[in-house]
Amino acid sequence: xxxxxxxxxxxxxxxxxxxxxxxxxxxxxxxxxxxxxxxxxxxxxxxxxxxxxxxxxxxxxxxxxxxxxxxxxxxxxxxxxxxxxxxxxxxxxxxxxxxxxxxxxxxxxxxxxxxxxxxxxxxxxxxxxxxxxxxxxxxxxxxxxxxxxxxxxxxxxxxxxxxxxxxxxxxxxxxxxxxxxxxxxxxxxxxxxxxxxxxxxxxxxxxxxxxxxxxxxxxxxxxxxxxxxxxxxxxxxxxxxxxxxxxxxxxxxxxxxxxxxxxxxxxxxxxxxxxxxxxxxxxxxxxxxxxxxxxxxxxxxxxxxxxxxxxxxxxx
Amino acid sequence: xxxxxxxxxxxxxxxxxxxxxxxxxxxxxxxxxxxxxxxxxxxxxxxxxxxxxxxxxxxxxxxxxxxxxxxxxxxxxxxxxxxxxxxxxxxxxxxxxxxxxxxxxxxxxxxxxxxxxxxxxxxxxxxxxxxxxxxxxxxxxxxxxxxxxxxxxxxxxxxxxxxxxxxxxxxxxxxxxxxxxxxxxxxxxxxxxxxxxxxxxxxxxxxxxxxxxxxxxxxxxxxxxxxxxxxxxxxxxxxxxxxxxxxxxxxxxxxxxxxxxxxxxxxxxxxxxxxxxxxxxxxxxxxxxxxxxxxxxxxxxxxxxxxxxxxxxxxxxxxxxxxxxxxxxxxxxxxxxxxxxxxxxxxxxxxxxxxxxxxxxxxxxxxxxxxxxxxxxxxxxxxxxxxxxxxxxxxxxxxxx
Numbered sequence: 001x002x003x004x005x006x007x008x009x010x011x012x013x014x015x016x017x018x019x020x021x022x023x024x025x026x027x028x029x030x031x032x033x034x035x036x037x038x039x040x041x042x043x044x045x046x047x048x049x050x051x052x053x054x055x056x057x058x059x060x061x062x063x064x065x066x067x068x069x070x071x072x073x074x075x076x077x078x079x080x081x082x083x084x085x086x087x088x089x090x091x092x093x094x095x096x097x098x099x100x101x102x103x104x105x106x107x108x109x110x111x112x113x114x115x116x117x118x119x120x121x122x123x124x125x126x127x128x129x130x131x132x133x134x135x136x137x138x139x140x141x142x143x144x145x146x147x148x149x150x151x152x153x154x155x156x157x158x159x160x161x162x163x164x165x166x167x168x169x170x171x172x173x174x175x176x177x178x179x180x181x182x183x184x185x186x187x188x189x190x191x192x193x194x195x196x197x198x199x200x201x202x203x204x205x206x207x208x209x210x211x212x213x214x215x216x217x218x219x220x221x222x223x224x225x226x227x228x229x230x231x232x233x234x235x236x237x238x239x240x241x242x243x244x245x246x247x248x249x250x251x252x253x254x255x256x257x258x259x260x261x262x263x264x265x266x267x268x269x270x271x272x273x274x275x276x277x278x279x280x281x282x283x284x285x286x287x288x289x290x291x292x293x294x295x296x297x298x299x300x301x302x303x304x305x306x307x308x309x310x311x312x313x314x315x316x
Numbered sequence: 317x318x319x320x321x322x323x324x325x326x327x328x329x330x331x332x333x334x335x336x337x338x339x340x341x342x343x344x345x346x347x348x349x350x351x352x353x354x355x356x357x358x359x360x361x362x363x364x365x366x367x368x369x370x371x372x373x374x375x376x377x378x379x380x381x382x383x384x385x386x387x388x389x390x391x392x393x394x395x396x397x398x399x400x401x402x403x404x405x406x407x408x409x410x411x412x413x414x415x416x417x418x419x420x421x422x423x424x425x426x427x428x429x430x431x432x433x434x435x436x437x438x439x440x441x442x443x444x445x446x447x448x449x450x451x452x453x454x455x456x457x458x459x460x461x462x463x464x465x466x467x468x469x470x471x472x473x474x475x476x477x478x479x480x481x482x483x484x485x486x487x488x489x490x491x492x493x494x495x496x497x498x499x500x501x502x503x504x505x506x507x508x509x510x511x512x513x514x515x516x517x518x519x520x521x522x523x524x525x526x527x528x529x530x531x532x533x534x535x536x537x538x539x540x541x542x543x544x545x546x547x548x549x550x551x552x553x554x555x556x557x558x559x560x561x562x563x564x565x566x567x568x569x570x571x572x573x574x575x576x577x578x579x580x581x582x583x584x585x586x587x588x589x590x591x592x593x594x595x596x597x598x599x600x601x602x603x604x605x606x607x608x609x610x611x612x613x614x615x616x617x618x619x620x621x622x623x624x625x626x627x628x629x630x631x632x633x634x635x636x637x638x639x640x641x642x643x644x645x646x647x648x649x650x651x652x653x654x655x656x657x658x659x660x661x662x663x664x665x666x667x668x669x670x671x672x673x674x675x676x677x678x679x680x681x682x683x684x685x686x687x688x689x690x691x692x693x694x695x696x697x698x699x700x701x702x703x704x705x706x707x708x709x710x711x712x713x714x715x716x717x
Contacts, residue, residue, distance in 0.1 A: 048624065071626045075625070085624075
């Protein structure tokens with residue numbers, strides 16, 4: 001758990017971050033979203049003290065981060081930035097081994113961990129370990145950047161616009177991978193982005209910042225249904241807020257109980273992992289009223305009707 | 317493209333006559349230059365003693381007919397290779413063979429023109445010899461460039477070249493050629509000058525690296541100071557070397573007179589001290605500027621990532637920034653070393669020693685051969701330094717940014 005207590009950063013007379021307080025839950029993804037100059041990156045970089053706060057404090061698992069030298073703190077916290085920042089003169093394996101080497105791990109352990117991470121990020125260790133960053137595609141470089149940040153098994157991972165340099169299709173894949181990695185390694189992730197869609201896609205909780213202040217910090221559906229101010233409302237998009245809300249619920253969560261007579265009724269099936277937005281789109285396309293929700297094995301788990309979906313597209 | 321070129325290339329290729337199309341343009345030019353050297357200019361200059369003006373002699377005048385004809389025939393074969401061969405190793409072999417032939421002809425000419433036991437006459441390489449050497453040297457350089465040898469191969473070639481040159485000199489092949497005569501007059505002085513020359517160039521370079529590298533890092537970190545520092549160093553660079561040596565004589569002389577310790581460590585108004593100081597000052601700008609440029613090319617994201625992962629400032633500087641900037645910094649050091657090897661020659665004017673002693677001595681005595689005794693090793697030294705450091709830069713710059 002990360003506790004941020006009235007954290008501020010001033011540069012001369014400019015206030016970059018203005019008394020921000022928030023609690024970031026363990027094993028969750030928290031997304032800080034805001035326009036450029038909103039102070040979101042500064043806030044993130046004060047968590048690992050790449051930027052020293054002017055006032056306020058940060059506690060990680062009840063320990064004040066002020067209590068240890070900055071570089072030692074940063075070795076315990078993963079850090080991923082836009083454009084990956086891989087070392088061009090070091091191989092993929094050497095890049096990933098950076099922090100373990102700083103921590104004095106023995107060579108065998110570093111090798112094993114590197115191979116494990118490459119595998120987890122769908123890069124064949126035998127093929128990629130000895131390559132240099134320039135020999136990789138943008139998406140592969142980004143994955144190596146994530147592997148490098150996770151190498152020393154940090155409990156916390158900070159990501160500053162990690163997908164900003166990727167094209168849309170690769171970005172979507174990278175976002176899915178991140179969700180999977182978060183579940184796999186139980187990492188607490190704090191991610192900064194200017195992309196509200198990315199925030200809704202990834203965030204268990206979303207923090208909206210503007211002009212150095214934290215405007216609203218809550219679950220994504222609350223941001224849609226009860227925006228704190230006009231800015232949040234505009235950001236979440238009043239024209240498509242219903243759709244955004246639907247995209248936050250999966251078919252599995254919203255499925256109605258199945259009666260025996262309805263199994264395989266019209267042949268339209270949707271996976272439990274699909275969002276209600278996707279199910280609605282599918283029903284519109286097929287011109288149908290209802291669909292059967294099936295799990296990964298194809299077993300029917302419930303049904304969804306247009307009426308049931310519509311009921312979920314407005315504030316409860 | 318010249319008219320003759322158009323004639324050769326245009327219609328010939330249209331009618332599919334590849335033999336004509338393949339005539340090498342550089343080969344044609346070098347053949348013309350070489351032919352001019354061989355037929356229009358004297359191969360050697362004969363002087364009754366070292367300061368008399370030379371009496372020009374052609375190859376045919378000094379060598380037996382068979383030798384002169386053989387020499388011309390071999391050079392014609394080299395020219396054929398230069399004109400027609402596309403194979404770079406073959407062109408290189410031809411050029412090197414040509415150099416061996418004219419060197420042997422020079423040695424033979426010197427031996428033929430020098431009466432036995434006569435140490436007074438001088439047989440100097442003539443304009444024709446130099447022109448031929450230049451043409452063949454260019455042909456060899458071009459062939460090597462076409463072969464694109466790696467850094468290791470280039471250093472090996474240099475070592476081979478120097479080894480062969482030193483062996484033939486030690487063997488006495490050229491003992492009757494004027495420059496070697498001048499060497500024989502005072503061989504210990506030559507050894508001393510060589511030592512001084514290398515020490516002055518490397519010493520001032522080392523001192524400059526010690527100061528300029530931190531200064532460059534500092535300029536990189538404090539961009540506001542950068543323009544001031546760089547323009548100050550720029551101004552130093554614009555002072556002509558002779559003037560700078562002169563300017564430094566007065567304060568260093570005063571320092572030596574008033575501070576006994578300074579005099580005790582060898583600081584004097586003339587000699588090595590002002591030479592090293594001037595060379596040191598000249599060395600600062602290239603190294604500082606290249607350090608700044610090298611550090612600048614390290615991407616900000618890389619440095620941010622290094623710090624973000626918990627590397628200390630020093631670890632980031634030594635392990636990431638300087639490593640990535642090293643090829644550019646070494647390029648600066650290469651510039652300085654080659655520049656210093658040349659400038660040390662001028663330092664002889666203020667008693668700094670080095671090969672310049674022979675150059676200025678030769679100018680004073682109107683003895684061209686003595687000038688060459690200073691100039692040739694200076695050029696060889698600078699060339700070798702350039703090849704070695706270029707190879708090192710390329711070796712380190714294998715990883716693209």
